[in-house]
Amino acid sequence: MQLFYNSNIKSDDKSFFFDKEESKHIVKVLRKKESDKIFLTNGLGYLFESEIISASEKKCEIRIADVQFHEPTSYHIHIAVAPTKMNDRLEWFLEKATEIGIHEITPIICDNSERKVYKIDRAEKIVQSAMKQSLQMYLPKINEPISYSQFVKQSIDGQKFIAHCEETERKAFQNEIKPNEKVTILIGPEGDFSTKEIKLALENQFIPVTLGNTRLRTETAALVACHTIVVKNSNS
Structure with a gap:
C-alpha cells in the first residue's frame, strides 16, 4: 500500500481535491489514472480508502469509499x-x-x-x-x-x-x-x-x-x- 498525506481531509468528506503539486505527482509521476485506488491519511488517525474519479494533473479528484479510524497508543x-x-x-x-x-x-x-x-x-x-x-x-x-x-x-x-x-x-x-x-x-x-x-x-x-x-x-x-x-x- 502506498500512503498519501493531506492534513485538510476530514473524516466526513465524501470527495477530495488534491492541490496542483500533489495532483501532478499522482498523475504524471506515479501514472495513476481514473478508477485507481488511493490511500491517504490526515495524520490524525484516519485512513481513507478512495478512488480517483478525475485524473487531472492540475486538480486530481478522489471519491472516498471507506474511512477507518486507528486508535492512538496508550502512551x-x-x-x-x-x-x-x-x-x-x-x-x-x-x-x-x-x-x-x-x-x-x-x-x-x-x-x-x-x-x-x-x-x-x-x-x-x-x-x-x-x-x-x-x-x-x-x-x-x-x-x-x-x-x-x-x-x-x-x-x-x-x-x-x-x-x-x-x-x-x-x-x-x-x-x-x-x-x-x-x-x-x-x-x-x-x-x-x-x-x-x-x-x-x-x-x-x-x-x-x-x-x-x-x-x-x-x-x-x-x-x-x-x-x-x-x-x-x-x-x-
Whole structure:
C-alpha cells in the first residue's frame, strides 16, 4: 500500500481535491489514472480508502469509499533534544523516530548547543515522508525551538527524565518507565548538559537517567530513548 498525506481531509468528506503539486505527482509521476485506488491519511488517525474519479494533473479528484479510524497508543513519547551541529544527523533521528512511533519532538537550545537556531519547516517534511513510508496514521508534532530553561520550567504531564553523562547518581532509564503514560526525556547537545542545567532539571522534578554503558551521540541517544519507551510499552 502506498500512503498519501493531506492534513485538510476530514473524516466526513465524501470527495477530495488534491492541490496542483500533489495532483501532478499522482498523475504524471506515479501514472495513476481514473478508477485507481488511493490511500491517504490526515495524520490524525484516519485512513481513507478512495478512488480517483478525475485524473487531472492540475486538480486530481478522489471519491472516498471507506474511512477507518486507528486508535492512538496508550502512551506518549516526547523527546526534547538539542539540535546537532550537522543538520543531517538530527534529520536522521527525525526519520527513524517517526518510523518507530514517536509522538512529539521539541528542539531545545542549551548552554553547550552548537546550533542556536533551528527551523522546523524541513523537519516537518521529513516526518511527513517517514510517516507515509512506515504506513502510520499519526503525524508526530514538532514544536518550535525553545530555550532549555523555558522548557524545563513549564508544566509537563507524566514522567520527566533527563539523560546526561555526568558521573552522578542516575537510574537505568528502561527500569523507570511506566507503561501507558506520557514520557518526556531531555537529550543534550554534543557537549552534554551543563552542571547548571542538570541542577535546574532536578529542581523541576526531572529524574536523572542513563541510557546505557557507552557514550552516545545526541541523535543516537534520542533514538535509543524513543525505542526503549516503545519496547517497554510493547512488553507491558
